[in-house]
Amino acid sequence: MARNYMFLVLFVFLLIGSISNASIFSPISNSHRSIALELFTPLDGSFASIEEAYKALRTFDVMGIEKESNIKDSTCQSVVDILRSSDSALKELFHALKVNEMLKCELSNEAFTGIASRLKDGIGSASSLHDFYYAVGGLRVIKDQSSDVDVQLGDADGVFRAVKALSQSDGRWRYSSNYPESSTYAAGMAFETLAGVISLASTDVDQSLIESVKKDILKLFYGAEKYDDGAYYFDEKLVDGHEYQGPLSASSSVVVGVSAYSAATSDNLNLPGEKIHGLAKFFLAVEAPGNEEDLYHQIMALDSLENNRFSTPLILSLPASVLSLTRKDQLKVQVSTVFGSSAPLLSVKLKQIFSSESQDAAVINQELNFNSKDGLHYLDALPEGIDVGSYIFSFEVVLHDHENKKMFVTGGRSKVAVHITGVIGINAAEVAVLDSDVGSVETQKMLDLNGQNEVALTANHLQKLRLSFQLDTSLGHAFKPHQAFLKLRHESKVEHIFLIGNSGKKFEIILDFLGLVDKFYYLSGTYELQLFVGDTAMENSFLQHLGHVELDLPDPPEKSTRHPVQPVDLYSRYDPKAEITHIFRVPEKRPPRELSLLFLGLVFLPLIGFLVGLLRLRVNLKNFPSASVSSVFAILFHVGIGAVLLLYMLFWLKLNLFTTLKALGFLGVFLMFVGHRTLSHLAASSSKLKSA
Amino acid sequence: MGKTTTTKDAQALFQSLRSAYVATPTNLKIIDVYIIFAAVTAVIQVVYMTIVGSFPFNSFLSGVLSCVGTAVLAVCLRIQVNKDNKEFKDLPPERAFADFVLCNLVLHLVIMNFLG
Numbered sequence: 147m148a149r150n151y152m153f154l155v156l157f158v159f160l161l162i163g164s165i166s167n168a169s170i171f172s173p174i175s176n177s178h179r180s181i182a183l184e185l186f187t188p189l190d191g192s193f194a195s196i197e198e199a200y201k202a203l204r205t206f207d208v209m210g211i212e213k214e215s216n217i218k219d220s221t222c223q224s225v226v227d228i229l230r231s232s233d234s235a236l237k238e239l240f241h242a243l244k245v246n247e248m249l250k251c252e253l254s255n256e257a258f259t260g261i262a263s264r265l266k267d268g269i270g271s272a273s274s275l276h277d278f279y280y281a282v283g284g285l286r287v288i289k290d291q292s293s294d295v296d297v298q299l300g301d302a303d304g305v306f307r308a309v310k311a312l313s314q315s316d317g318r319w320r321y322s323s324n325y326p327e328s329s330t331y332a333a334g335m336a337f338e339t340l341a342g343v344i345s346l347a348s349t350d351v352d353q354s355l356i357e358s359v360k361k362d363i364l365k366l367f368y369g370a371e372k373y374d375d376g377a378y379y380f381d382e383k384l385v386d387g388h389e390y391q392g393p394l395s396a397s398s399s400v401v402v403g404v405s406a407y408s409a410a411t412s413d414n415l416n417l418p419g420e421k422i423h424g425l426a427k428f429f430l431a432v433e434a435p436g437n438e439e440d441l442y443h444q445i446m447a448l449d450s451l452e453n454n455r456f457s458t459p460l461i462l463s464l465p466a467s468v469l470s471l472t473r474k475d476q477l478k479v480q481v482s483t484v485f486g487s488s489a490p491l492l493s494v495k496l497k498q499i500f501s502s503e504s505q506d507a508a509v510i511n512q513e514l515n516f517n518s519k520d521g522l523h524y525l526d527a528l529p530e531g532i533d534v535g536s537y538i539f540s541f542e543v544v545l546h547d548h549e550n551k552k553m554f555v556t557g558g559r560s561k562v563a564v565h566i567t568g569v570i571g572i573n574a575a576e577v578a579v580l581d582s583d584v585g586s587v588e589t590q591k592m593l594d595l596n597g598q599n600e601v602a603l604t605a606n607h608l609q610k611l612r613l614s615f616q617l618d619t620s621l622g623h624a625f626k627p628h629q630a631f632l633k634l635r636h637e638s639k640v641e642h643i644f645l646i647g648n649s650g651k652k653f654e655i656i657l658d659f660l661g662l663v664d665k666f667y668y669l670s671g672t673y674e675l676q677l678f679v680g681d682t683a684m685e686n687s688f689l690q691h692l693g694h695v696e697l698d699l700p701d702p703p704e705k706s707t708r709h710p711v712q713p714v715d716l717y718s719r720y721d722p723k724a725e726i727t728h729i730f731r732v733p734e735k736r737p738p739r740e741l742s743l744l745f746l747g748l749v750f751l752p753l754i755g756f757l758v759g760l761l762r763l764r765v766n767l768k769n770f771p772s773a774s775v776s777s778v779f780a781i782l783f784h785v786g787i788g789a790v791l792l793l794y795m796l797f798w799l800k801l802n803l804f805t806t807l808k809a810l811g812f813l814g815v816f817l818m819f820v821g822h823r824t825l826s827h828l829a830a831s832s833s834k835l836k837s838a
Numbered sequence: 839m840g841k842t843t844t845t846k847d848a849q850a851l852f853q854s855l856r857s858a859y860v861a862t863p864t865n866l867k868i869i870d871v872y873i874i875f876a877a878v879t880a881v882i883q884v885v886y887m888t889i890v891g892s893f894p895f896n897s898f899l900s901g902v903l904s905c906v907g908t909a910v911l912a913v914c915l916r917i918q919v920n921k922d923n924k925e926f927k928d929l930p931p932e933r934a935f936a937d938f939v940l941c942n943l944v945l946h947l948v949i950m951n952f953l954g
Contacts, residue, residue, distance in 0.1 A: 737890040745886040749879055756875035763867050790943055794950040803951065810947070821939065825932035832932075 171430040172463045173486035174448065179209050181434040185441055192220035196228055200241040201442040203248050208449045222251035229253065229261060236268050240280035243287040258288050258295045269305055274322035278309050279335045282342035289346060302347030306355050309339055313359075317366030318383075330380045331391040333366055334399025341403070341410035356411055363404055363415060370421055376557065377431055378424030394432060398443035401425055405450035415456055423557030426451050426459035426484050448484045458553060460489050462541055462560040465522070471534060471568035471620060472685060477525035479514055481543055481556075490554065491546040494523040497559060498540040499532065507540075534568040534619045534683045570625050570684045572596060574652075575615035577675070577692065579605045582660060593692060595677070601693030607659045607700055613646070613677070613692075614654040624651040627681035632657075634695075635674040640667065640709050659697065667709035668702035771827055779823045786817040865931075869916045873909050880905035900952045907945045911938055 186202035193199035199221050206212075228234045228242040239261060246253060261284070268281035282305070285297045299305060312320045312332075319332035340359055344351050370378045371393075382396040391399070408415050429448050435441045451459055462481050469475040477496075481489045494514045498507045508531070514523035543556035575593040580586065588609065591601045595615060605611060613632055617625045630646040632655055642665065646655045659666075674694050680687035771777045790813050797806040862870075883901045892898055918926045918934035926934070 734893040735891065736893070741890065745882065748882050748886075752875045752878040752882070755878070756871055759871035759874075760868065763864055763871070765864065765868060787939065787943075791946070794946055797947075798950050798953050806947075814943075821936055825936055829930045829932040832930075 171427050171461055173430070173461055173482050173484055174209070174445075175486065178434050179211055182206065182209055182441055182445070183211060185438040188217055192217070192224070196224055196238055196241045196245060198438070199224070200244045201438065203245060205438075205442050205445045207248055208445050218249050221245060222249055225249070225251050226253065229257060236265070236277060236280040236284070239265065240284045240287075243284050243291075247287050247291055255292055255294050258292050262288050262295050262297050266299075269299070272308070274325075275309070275312055275319060275332055275335055275339070276321065278305070279339045282339045282346065285346055286342045297346060298348040299343065299346045300348060302343055302349065302351050303355070306340060306343050306347075306351055309336055309343070310355060310359065312336065313362055315365075316369060317362045317364075328383070329391075330366070330382050330396040331399045333362070334396070334401070334403035337363065337400070337403030337407040341406035344407075344410040356413075359407065360411075360413070360415060363407065364417070366400060367417055367421055370424070372424065373428070373431075375427065375431070376424055376561075377428035378421045379428045392440075394429075394435070394440050395443040397425060397428060398447035401447040402450045405454040405456075408455050412455070417456055419457055419555035420557065422451070422457055423459045423555045426461060427557070430461065430484060452483050452485050452487070457555045458483055460492075460543060460554050460556050462494070462543060462556075462562070464562055464564070467563060468565045468567060469528070470685065471528075471566060477514075477528060477539075477564070479523040479525075479541060480521065481523065482521075488521050490550045492550075492556075493544050493546065495542045495544065496525060496529075496539060497542050499529065500538040500540070500561075502536040502538070528566070531621075532566060533621045533623050534566055534570065534625060536683070537564050537566065538562065539564050565683060567683045567685050568620055569686050570627075570681075571616075571618050571620070572679075572686075573616045573618070576613075577601055577603070578612045579603055579695075580610040580612055580656075582608045582610055582658065591693075595688070595690060596686075599690065599692050601675075603693070603695040604698070605659060605695055606698040607663050609659060611657040611659070611695060612654065613675075614652060616651045617648075617653060617679070618651050624648075625681075625684070627679050627684055627687070629678060629680040631678050633676040633678070635676065636666075636669050637671050638669065638709070640669060642666065659699070663699050664706065666697070666699060668699050668706055669709060670697055670699045672696055769828070771824070771831075776824065776827045779820050779827070782820040783817070783824045786813060786820055789813055790817065863921070866916055866920060869912050869919070873912045873916070876905045876909040876912065880909070894954065896952055896954045900949045900954075904946065904949045907949070908942060911941050911945065914938070914941075 182205055186198075186205060188199075188202070193202060203217075203221070225242045225246050228238050229246070234242070243261070245251075265281045265284045265288075268277060269285075272278045272281060285299075288295055289297045312323065313336065314320065314328040316328070317333060318328040318330050319336040320326070320328050321332050337359070344356070366380070369380075371381050372378050379393045380397040380400050381393050382391050404415070404417070426448070429444050429451070432440070432444055435444055460481050461484055462479060465478050465480060466475065469477060479494050481492060481494060483489065493516065496510050496512045496514060498509055500507050508529070510529050512525065512529065514525050516523050539562050541560045541562065542558070543560070545551050545554060545556065572595045575595045576590060577593055578590040579588045581588055588605075589603060591603070593599050593601070593615070603611070617627065619625045626648060630648070630653055632644045632646055634642045634644075634657075642662075644655055644657065646653050648654070672694050673696075675692040676690065677692055678687075678689040680689070771780050790810065793801075793806060793809055793813060797803070801809075880902050883898065883905070887898050915934055915938040917923060918929055918937075919931045920926075
């Protein structure tokens with residue numbers, strides 16, 4: 147069952163993926179903010195480096211996220227440390243100044259004066275674009291923050307020329323004069339640097355220089371790459387080295403740089419509106435990036451697009467792109483800036499509707515009603531003839547105020563994929579058993595596919611099973627779902643799935659059992675019938691049990707294939723295994739310890755009795771040999787017997803039979819020898835006694 | 839009346855038995871005491887078994903059989919050593935004792951093996 151629904155889900159994804167050039171771009175939302183908070187989480191309340199702190203704080207600032215006060219304390223501490231230290235790098239100084247600008251850490255004017263002179267020295271000795279960028283950027287920050295400090299560049303023209311000298315013919319820049327590769331990211335940095343130089347200049351910068359950079363910008367825009375969905379981006383051609391930046395950061399750098407440059411020159415750059423709008427689409431299409439670097443670049447670019455001086459892109463988005471005919475959903479359209487701020491007065495027109503099947507466009511040209519309460523544009527009723535299915539709606543945004551047309555870019559026509567769903571009517575459903583040769587109906591049952599069914603059919607291999615039904619939309623059009631399958635399932639869980647074909651509205655399948663006996667593995671018996679009809683646009687997709695059919699198939703011939711063993715449920719493979727219970731021998735009942743010890747004592751009683759008896763009999767050892775040699779043998783004889791008994795004791799306690807027998811062999815020989823000597827001596831002495 | 843006569847008869851019988859036994863040689867008496875010792879030890883083990891149960895059955899068997907076996911061997915020794923026994927007249931008692939020792943050693947080898 148679960149597998150069947152997985153098919154359905156797969157189809158939904160395929161359907162969504164199949165509609166190209168009609169991507170939906172939504173403005174930055176709250177979910178984006180929570181992702182930003184997750185990505186820029188400081189470890190133990192402080193950031194790893196001042197650069198990371200700057201990126202996090204800047205992103206929070208733009209997105210309107212409140213800063214935590216404990217971050218401010220620890221970050222300010224490192225800012226002051228960097229600014230006071232005399233050997234901080236330009237990059238660190240720049241980022242520290244930027245952070246200071248946001249956090250307003252307490253720093254004296256004298257400190258700024260010292261830093262300003264160091265930054266100016268840095269410009270004088272700068273050899274690469276990075277040096278210029280950080281030094282000029284730092285001075286810009288000081289200028290904005292403290293009016294008392296002298297940050298004016300005496301030789302602004304010279305600095306401008308030095309930076310401009312790194313530019314390439316196609317509008318891109320090199321990082322330094324001894325580095326041959328040119329980079330788009332570097333171009334963005336250069337524009338920002340030059341904007342800084344212009345604003346720091348004590349006297350106006352040569353106008354021809356400014357104009358030449360404008361030409362560079364236009365050239366760079368000319369080379370912007372385009373996606374199918376109308377998104378534009380700047381590719382980074384520099385592929386080697388650690389300076390490589392992805393298209394996202396390269397495009398972001400250019401947008402930020404151009405925006406800063408246009409703000410500094412306060413001229414109109416006459417950039418193509420389509421490309422600016424395309425860039426906005428590109429940054430929004432990324433949605434929420436997975437790492438902080440990308441998020442920072444995305445948010446910086448969108449911020450520059452939102453607040454630039456040339457033209458602000460307006461984004462058309464749909465709160466809901468799936469509309470239900472049954473619920474009579476209204477088509478709602480939202481037009482806003484990239485950060486979701488409301489747009490100026492404008493009207494939205496639905497121009498065309500493309501059907502995903504026919505590729506024909508219906509020209510509508512209908513204006514949507516603006517509701518000032520929620521800021522959405524409504525289409526009261528869907529145009530006539532819009533049926534269940536997938537469409538691409540083409541909208542046009544028209545600004546009311548003529549002045550606004552210079553300020554905003556709407557990006558021409560926006561194409562948006564819209565899915566219309568509805569209830570599909572199911573009619574004339576019936577299942578029948580036919581006689582094969584003449585095709586006459588043997589049994590026929592009507593089905594109610596909106597309710598429960600339980601048909602019971604019987605058929606043999608000479609007959610056919612026919613299932614038919616009709617599908618139509620509420621407008622009476624034929625509807626072809628993605629899935630229409632009939633499943634026959636034998637008692638032994640062997641399944642057969644048949645695709646149901648259609649001609650127009652009518653869906654029909656005829657199963658000729660004569661041709662299917664081999665496929666059915668000659669398995670007679672009860673088959674369960676299941677029908678499933680499903681489509682993403684069909685609100686009443688179903689998987690239904692229809693009943694069962696009792697099939698009487700011939701016996702299998704000898705060489706027929708056996709039906710495959712049905713795989714056990716895959717999920718059960720991961721189930722816990724049955725618990726193993728170990729069976730141990732139950733220990734025998736033992737007597738209480740005291741009782742055993744008592745009997746151990748008792749066993750010694752007869753021994754004592756034996757010894758007492760011996761004493762009563764007045765036994766003596768007078769017969770023990772007294773001669774030295776024979777007494778030695780007699781003693782050895784007794785020692786030998788004792789040794790054998792000791793060996794038996796050891797055998798009981800730890801030795802095995804073989805070692806015991808080996809030792810016993812030697813002991814036995816010894817015992818026999820001494821025993822023979824002792825006893826023969828005794829015999830001799832007793833016979834002597836007798837004879838005497 | 840009859841009871842007293844039977845008691846008297848029995849007493850007379852025991853008297854005659856005791857007087858006859860006193861004449862038995864000391865070495866045979868030693869063997870008799872030894873046999874009684876072995877038999878009583880066996881009886882104690884059997885009593886223990888009836889109280890407790892026969893769980894280490896091989897141990898019980900080897901214990902009892904050790905006693906019974908050694909008693910039997912002692913009986914054999916007594917038969918052979920007895921001078922009144924004409925059948926073993928030619929057999930010296932030392933030889934009989936050597937047999938007794940050998941048989942006991944073999945018996946106890948088996949008993950130890952069986953003890954477990």
